[in-house]
Structures are given as C-alpha cells and as structure tokens.
Amino acid sequence: MTPPTNPAVEALLNRSRTLGADPRNTNYAGGNTSAKGTALDPVTSHAVELMWVKGSGGDLGTLTEDGLAVLRLDRLRALVDVYPGVEREDEMVAAFAYCAHGTGGAAPSIDTAMHGLVDAAHVDHLHPDSGIALACAADGEKLTAECFGDTVVWVPWRRPGFQLGLDIAAIKAANPQAIGCILGGHGITAWGDTSEECQANSLHIIRTAEAFIADRSDAARHPFGALLPRYAPLPDERRRARAAELAPLLRGLASTDRPQVGHFTDTDAVLDFLARAEHPRLAALGTSCPDHFLRTKVRPLVLDTAPEAPLEEVIARLRELHAAYREEYAAYYTRHADPDSPAMRGADPAIVLVPGIGMFSYGKDKQTARVAGEFYVNAINVMRGAETVSTYAPIEEREKFRIEYWALEEAKLARLPKPKPLATRVALVTGAGSGIGKAIATRLAAEGACVVIADLNAENADAVAAGLGGPDRAVAVTVDVTDEEQIKAAFAEAALAFGGVDLVVNNAGISISKPLLETTARDWDLQHAIMARGSFLVSREAARMMTGQRLGGDIVYIASKNAVFAGPNNIAYSAAKADQAHQVRLLAAELGEHGIRVNGVNPDGVVRGSGIFAAGWGAQRAAVYGVEEDKLGEFYAQRTLLKREVLPEHVANAVFALTGGDLSHTTGLHIPVDAGVAAAFLRLGPPECRPAVRCRFPGV
Template identity: 55%
Template sequence: MEKTLTFQHVSYLWDEAKALELSGDEVALFLYRSNLLGADLRLTNYAGGNTSCKLTETDPVTGQPVDVMWVKGSGGDIGTLTKAGCANLYVDKLHALKSRYRGLPFEDEMVALFEYCLFDPKCATPSIDTPLHGLLPFRHIDHLHPDALIAIAASQDGEQIMRDIWGDTMGWLPWQKPGFDLGLQLEKIVADTPHLRGVILGGHGLFTWGNTSYESYINTLEVIEMAATYLEAHYGQRKPVFGGVKLENGPDADTRRQQAAEVMPVLRGLASGQRRMVGHYTDDARVLEFVNSHDLARLAQKGTSCPDHFLRTKIRPLVLDEATMRQPLAAVKEYLQEQFAAYRQDYAAYYERSKHPNSPAMRDPNPVVILWPGVGMFSFAKDKQTARVAAEFYTNAINVMKGAEAVSEYTGLAEQEAFNIEYWLLEEAKLQRMPKPKSLSGQIAYVTGGTGGIGLAICELLLQHGAVVVATDRDRLEETQADLRKKYGQDNALTTPIDVTNAPAIADSLRTTVLQFGGVDIVVNCAGLSISKPLSETTQADWDILNDVLVKGQFLVTQQAVEILRKQRLGGDVVNIASKNGLVAGPNNVAYGTAKAAQLHMSRLLAAELGADKIRVNTVNPDAVLRGSKIWEGDWAAGRAKAYGVSVEDLPAHYAKRTLLGEEVLAEDIAKAVLVFVDGSLRKSTGNVLNVDGGVAMAFVR
C-alpha cells in the first residue's frame, strides 16, 4: 500500500536511525512501535489497546523452530511497554485451543488455558485479548482505541460510514465482549476477505496489521488519519457541534478555578463515602465545549461506549445544574448532597437490574466523573494517577461523542453489556490481585517548610506510605518537585511557594493544592527558623520574625486548612513541629523558646476546639536535628555551639551525649513521629506531644 508520511491528526514518530539500531531484533522493534503508538493519546488511552508480533524462536524443549507471539500482557501500557510486560505464547497451541472452546457461555474458562500456551512460563499474564491477536495470521498487529475510530464504531450508521471512508478495505464486526469467540470472528472475516487492511470492532476499537513493525505502524496511522480527516470535514455541517453553545458567556479561567477550588473539597468529601478519594480538575477546551453545550444532558445520559472508557469513568457522569451551582455555598452543599444521593440510588438500581447470580458485590456507587457547566470536569479515584486517567478517558469519550454526532448519531453501549464488562468475573479477579492500599493511600498531605531537612524527610515518608504530598517552602521548589516525582511518581508530588506570614500567599498555595488533588487531609506545620542570642543581643526584629514565622505562621496555615477540612467532613490531622525548647529553658534562647512554647499551647487549644470535627491536632518536639537541617545552615549552630562551649563540628556528638539514649536525632526520626500520628495508629489521640530528642529528662511532659 502507498505510504503517506505527512499526517495532520496523528504523530509520525518513527526514527529510521533508531529503527536501524534495532534491526534484526523483532521484539525490540515491536516494543519500539508499541511505545510510539502509546506516546500519542489520540491513538490510544493509558493502558488501553494492545500490540503484538509473531516470530520464530527455538523451542527450549525440542530445539526446533517454532512460531511464538509476543503480546502486551494483562494490565500493561503500550506507551511504556518492555519485555517484562509482555506475554509470549506458542502460536500453534493457541490455535489448538479451538478444539477446547465450548461456546460463548464458557468464554471465561479459556483464559486459564492460555497459561498452558506460554513459551516462557515466567512472562507476564496474558490478557483477555490474546486470542484476538493469536488467531490472526499477521506477523504484526495493532489493536488501538483512537477517538476518531471509536466515533465511527459508536455511530448509528458506523458500518456505512466505514465504507464511505475506506471502501471495501476495512471490515466490521458488531459489538461483542472481548474473548475467544471474538478472536474466531476476526479470524473468519480475514479469511473470507483477505484484502482487508483492518477491522473495526463496533463500539470498541480498531485492529490493523502489517508484515513488519514499520508496515503495521504506517497502516495504523493512515487508517486513523483517514478517519480523523473525515470527521473534521463534517464538524458543524449536519448541525452545530453538540447542538450549539448553551452557556455563551461562562466565567473566565481565573474565576472558573476559583469556583472549582471553592467546591472541590465538598465534592471530594461526598465522593469519599467508602474510601478517601484523590481528585483531578480540568477546564480543558474540549471539556468546556461539551459541558457548555445544549446536548450535554442528552449525551452524558447515553453513557460511554468503549469498555476502556467506562471501566475507569463508570458508564455515566454526574451532571450539575449550572444555575443551582451559582447559589451561596450552603445551598450548593445541600444540592450536592441530594445529587450524590440520587446518583448512588440510580447506580444501585442499575446494579440490581443487571446483576447475574454470580456477579461480584456492588462496588462504590459514587460518581467518578462530575461535569459542571461553565467550570469543567472533576474526577475522583483511589489515587491521583487513576483520577487523572479517568478524566483523560472521559475526555476521549467526549471526542467520540463529538465525532459520532458530526456524522451520524452517537450510541452508547447497551446497559446490560456495560454491566457485563464492569462486573466481569475476570475483571473482578484482576481487581482482587491488586496490592492492598498503603496506610496513607488516598490521603493528601500539605507540609510547610517541605523542601529541606525535617520537612523534606516528612514529605518522603508520607509519600512512601501512599499519600500524595504538597511541599511548600520559599526555595528549592523546582529541584525538590523533580526529585520527589522521580522517586515517587509524576502524579504524587507538588511544590508550591509560600510565605507562612502572608495569608493571601497561604490561600494561593492551598488553592493550588485543592485544584491538584481535591482537598487536604494532613497538615504539617514545619516551616521554621531559629535565632540563638542572649537577651541583651536579641533585637525586636529577631523577636518579630520568630513569632511571625513560628506562631503566626502555624495559626494562619491551620486556620485556612481547617476551612478545607471542614468542607470535606472527613476529619483529618494537624501535626505541628515544635521543639524541645518549648518545654526546656536554656541559655541564649528567649525569642525562639518563647515562640516554640506558644506553638505547643496553640496545638492544645486547637485540639480542644477541633475535636468535634474529628480533626486531631498533635505536636512533635524534635531536638538537635543537625544533619540536612536548613536551620543549622545559618548562625544557629554557631550560637548553640557558643552557648555550650563546644565547636560547631562537635555539636552532633555533644547533643547525642547529653541524651538518655546517647543517640543522634535525624530528620527521618521526626518524620516517623509524624507518621505514627497520621497513619491510623493513634486515631484516637489528640492534643498530645511526642518528644523525639533522644531522651532529655528536663523535657519530659508532666
């Protein structure tokens, strides 16, 4: 077929020099092709679709050449696919399974038989789509879910539109749940019409192929390009996109985000009825075009079509009324409670209508996707990546609806078919195999002074235990964010600038937190500085800055964070990092020690006030955390060394020696104390002080 290397709607990423480096290694070329296809979200979604190649290997038992298929394993992502993520199976054994197939009622039993077809028993678990690749004769196959193709596959006149675009070079198979029977149907349509360059699966996606990785790649891009070009030519021709604009003059970007940040904690609290959820917000232009349209309610109610979409978004979103959402916050909260209750009731009815005798128990009935005309889309899930991906998938669904409505009429998947996918026993088994949540999974932590010393150690430990973390500080923001994301995932860490003495700066930082993650659960007041001087040398400026940063800063941050915590109605934790110096009177320390004592008593006062909201307030008292501490980078170390008559270099040993345990205290030790307050271990503890000082008898709390 003729190769067209100029594309407008897909990205041609093939690098001939890179391909030459990989020549002779078909698996490496297959992985290269897969990664390129997965890099363009217009071609497929995260973890969606799969790719394969068939090659000749040497059978380790017989020593004879044998055909082996490499294919993306269950749960993998083609954009990041490696050998470890692939299943590899004997092709002849996959074909031999035809004799064992007992028909559609027995589809699921075939999956267990894939294990007997493995070429390498240690490879990844084969997915349900394995026979869709294995029973086709082609060496290289791509199965993708491009928006442009699903738009046609989900159109009422999809098969005819396919013929208008590609003539008789593409085949059509009506919707059917993936499995062995669908593999047999693919095999038959290709055998009956050998001139095909691809097959469209109704409501589902696209299969394309080639004799080489490059041929398959080009064929895939060309088919998708032709579909996208056809759709673009029809946008607005039959009727206005999405029936035209209903909300003509929506709020500007700043106002949208202000409104989103105001309400998102309320949404998160309601969405977290069964477990704490992390949120994602987007006002992407494609989303706004949909939510501001006349057809929003009609199309949203039809639900999504592609299984990859609704498995992550639920079949339908919750659509909010724009006028009602403009009322005062108290009325909005009441309205949202009613809407969530109605959504849960509707989901439960859907489950009862559709369930089978052996269906898994009903899962969380809360909405995943929430659409607010004028403002955008919110999504909530067990972690940030899942919430973000859910939003991306619903954006794909919007693209599909837009394309289908441009050329025909959009048709969502029938409710029973959707249920059969959502509550498929094989899908349930996959969910059951997932690792148990970590102790802080779903929790959002906000740490002041988070880019160095104790604050950074706290951020790292909370991330290790499953929280998403916002590290706020005045410096080291970019490098800290890059480092935390490299270690703990791109979705899980954020840094924001803050001046804890400035209420508007705190508000900006918390607003950024809410828009990124949906709210806040854990507030750690760690921002600090220290000045060590005798009374005669302590200036009013010294006094003011210590009390502003340590006392006023703790007050302002907690005050604004508690407003968010109360909106969520999920309880939460405030942990204040004070000091042994708040309990012990030492020399040359009047301003710092006084401020630390104020922090301690403020914590007790807040614990007494916030208990009714299930918000715990506790204090950790460090002492002499020298290594990596930002405080000890300045004059404080010299001041303390002078006070104790030792050199700066000898301070760690001096502090360790004076403790009951004879131990140096590290930033990691303080982080562990914070963890024990917030990970559920001390769920019924508030107003408490935990000294982490190696044992200083004078600091014992009496």
C-alpha cells in the first residue's frame, strides 16, 4: 500500500481504521470520517482547501486512500447559495461531482454535506449501538441532556442529506461548547480541531453513553422482559440440528422473489432476546438506523412455535407466516409508495427469528447475509439500551420507506456490478481437496458460488477453503462418502454455513487398475463403495435438501471415458464409472419434476494435478501401456483426435458450462472432456441394435 502523501490524509486514515476496528464504535461499512486541509492545485500550483471524506461504500476499519472522496471546500460551501430547499435536496448529490478535486477519488456519500458544512477540521459520523440507543429512546432529547449536559446536542430526526448537514452546522455554530451531537433515530456526529481531538470526542460520546445505559440497568427488570420457558434455547447439538433442518426451507422461502444465500447466528445475545417476553413487540417495531433497515428490512419474520415442536408443524407455520409477511410487506409498500417510487424490490424477509434456535439472515451473497445478521444484532443491542433507559421508539414507518425506496438508494443499487453467473448458488464438491475436485471448486467460486469443500483429507480441504477466501466464500467439511451419517453431517454444515445446497458435484473417487483375475472382491467393493455407492448417497442427500428448498438445482457426476469404453485391466474402476453414468440418466428422469438437472462429465487422461494418478493409478496405467509414468499425460494426448493433454481445469470448465446458466434446459447429458477419443463417442448404434420402443404418443 502506498503511504498517503498528505499528513491530513494519513491522520484521517489512521483515525478511521482505529474507530472502525472496534464494533462498539460503528457497524460494518457504517459511518464516515473526514479531514480538511490544503494541497497544491496541480494546474495553478497554488494551495487550495480540500476535504477528504470516506466515500460511498467501504468500511472504516479497512479504509484506504482510494476509498476517499476529495472535494474543493470553496465549491462545496458555495452549494449553500444554490440549495433549492429540502423538497429538492437530492439534487445536491449530483452537484458534488462539480466539487471534485482532480479525479475526485471515491464517489461522495449522502453524508458529504454534513462533513463539509460543519465548521471543524475533522468530523466523524458513526453508528455506535450506545449512541443509537439514546437516539431511538422515546425521550432521547431529555436523556441526551442528562447524559452529556450541554457538551453533546440533540438533533431531531431528519433523513440524511444536504439539509441535515445545514442543521448540524447551525447547531455547532450555536453551541460552541459542544463536541458533537446525537442524531435522533440515527447515530452520532463528533468534531475536533485535530484528528486526535475528533477521535477522542467520538470515543467520549460512545463510552459515556455506554456507561449511562449501564448505570441505569436494573437486575430486577430485564429490558426484554421475563424469560419464557417455552422459548428457552435448546442445548447446542439439538439446536444446531434443528437449525440445519430448517435452513433449506427458510432459504427457499426467503428466495421466493430472487435467490438468496443464508447465514445462521445463535449467539447469546440473539438467543436471550428471543427467549424473553418482549421480543415479539420489539421485533414488530423494526430497526431504526438507516444502515440497519437497509440491510435487515424494516422488520423480521418471527416464528412463534416452540423450538422442539414437530418439524411438520413448524414447516407449516413458517409457510403461513411467510405468506402473511409478504402480504404485509406489499401493503407497507402500497401505503407509502407514490408514482415516482422505485418498483417493489421483493417482499421476502431478510431476517428470520426462531426462538430457541437462533437467527437466519439472507442476502445476495454470504457476506451480505452475514452482515445483515450482524446489523440485526446491532439492532438488538440498540433495543436493549433504549429499553433500559426508556422505551424503544424507532423512526416512523413512513420515514423508513422514504429511505428504503429512496431514488438515491435505487441509483446506488443500479451502480453495483452485474452479478457473476453463479452468484447465490451454493455448491458442494466431493473430493475437492485436490486434483479435479479442487479445480472445480476453484472455478465455481470464481464464478460467484459459495463452495463447500468436502474431502476425506481434512488438511487438504481446509487449505482449499482458505485459498478460496475463507468462510464468506468456502468452508471445509471432512467426509467419507461411503458413510451415510458423515454425508448428512456435511450437508447440515452446508445448510448452517450458506442456507442450503443447490449444486452438487460427485467427484470423489479412487482407482484400482488390475486385470480381472487379480481383482479381489475387496478391490471391487471398495471401488464401488466410494464411487457408485458414494455418489448415490450424496445425490440422495442432495435431492432431499434441494426438494425442501424448492429452488431446483444441479447434480453433476464426474464419470469417465471408461464409463463407455472398455479399456484393459480396469474392470472395477470402469464398472463403477458405468454405474455412475447410469445414475445420471436415472436421476435426471426422476428429479426433473423438481427442477433438478442431473448431468455428467466424462474426462480421460487427466494426469497432471490429479489426486488419483498421484496415488498410484498413474504408475499402474503407465505399466499397462508400457510408458514412463512422467510421460503418461503425453501418451494419452497422442491417442486423441486433438492431440491435447487434458487438465483438471478443463473438467472444471465443463462443470461450469453445465451449471452456469446457458444450458438451463439440459439434463441427462454426458459431456466428454477427453480431447477426442473416437471409441468413447456416445452413440445409439445401428438401428438393428436398438431395442424396439412403443411410443405412447400417437403418430410418433
């Protein structure tokens, strides 16, 4: 990272990262910081006053200079003279572009006016739970005065924008003793003459609010009410087992309008909230801070059955509640939308609360889903604080709608990059710790999928998952595909990690190359247990999960050229591959009604990078063909029509071709990836060899 050249920028970045590193100070991607200073104009060589401010998006904890918007202060302040009034304040956002210095850096956020118009060299706007608790208390103005005296001023709720910047600037000018303010329903703003003073003032407001709330807590009166035995958290193992059972159903419900990835949270804060009497009332009030409800929606879906109620009863109730939630959300939209409002984006919940079990959150990818859950935990903390000192009173519903369906928010969403082809897909790849499986997992992740790396070798699986980006992109599970319970456990882990699975690749395998008379019954059983039986068990569990989600899905078998070609000294391996190949046809016919497509890939001669060949298969096949083992790949290539060596990446390309969307109407297909082995071409044979089939359709 190139160090900032301006001392003001360096101080700003250091302050931002310090504040953003502690979740007590602000939530992920929440808030913004700024610094004012001078720099030379590259055209005139004269010093000009500039403001560096965190741009739209990004996170304070990891802020870099590229994430700063850079504006000329003279032009920014001159906007006051052309401000058309609060009814047209959104027009001012476009005007920020005319204030940019040079290329301007990142896009300015809606809070830019707050930073530029406040007469202070350094300004912080943050969303700490303690500050929002006071901001969302029914008597927040009175409590702010009690907590801070006249050093922190109350600012009534106003939607972020140019007018709010004018309001705060006027309040600071009228209160020279103040170090900051509490923004009703929103968060805090602090300022200082130096970066150190600004940071100290921000932390003073946050920590003083925390202490104020703590001092008013009463052991005899819990802010969330009495514990309800009916909703007591289940023991860890039973809780996570029930969560894994519910996750695919919930993911399917949350994906009614558009596919979603899920995240599960069962922290003590969540479980305690859901076990107490007031959670239905508070959840119905919804979140308050704009950063919260833009990610969590205005309110969650809350289940009202006991944690260990019969699963069928819980499923039926969730479907009822989901239908009611969608109706209520559509009514909310209708109540507040006007002719210029953006179209309703979707009526499904982003947060589902299940007492005794935990919280399920949803988003367009794993990070978005996880962050939505984190924001709802922030909201729980805010509710706890507000109910401790007063009564939780978030901003009114109409104001929430004005932000959720703000034209500026819609424009921001429109600027997001186009999703990758496999965005929102969750893939489970067996044998993904090395070779072909690793290449497949890598390609699927690169195309936007969340990937479960399933492998017998835990160390390899962990390494692949870490290499793909860690828990927001990939998780590792240790599984022996011959063991039904381990397979169920692997799918349960996938459900807890990402909400479910809708793309499965049966890749795990071994190879035993022996002539018939040297092939033992144990060789045969082991070969078939891993590939034929293992694929069957994995596919069965995949089908169970996919049908529960009702999102369709893909199952891909990595079979082999040997499934259709009779090679020498290879009976156990080839017979198992033929079994897999026919499973593709059988399952394609059976699962099509559920929107589940089943296809296969028939590779051949994948030597380099192959775990199977490295484990002894290469030496065995080289001996069969009378070539040196390190020349085996070249040998296989020369017997093909294209004279090209097949690599794991080529097999991965075929898997993506089958699952990336372009072959959406294809099922029951086997794609050869063998550089052209004519003897393995798929064919029906001459007419006289085909079985007579009577068609049930007249005239066909």
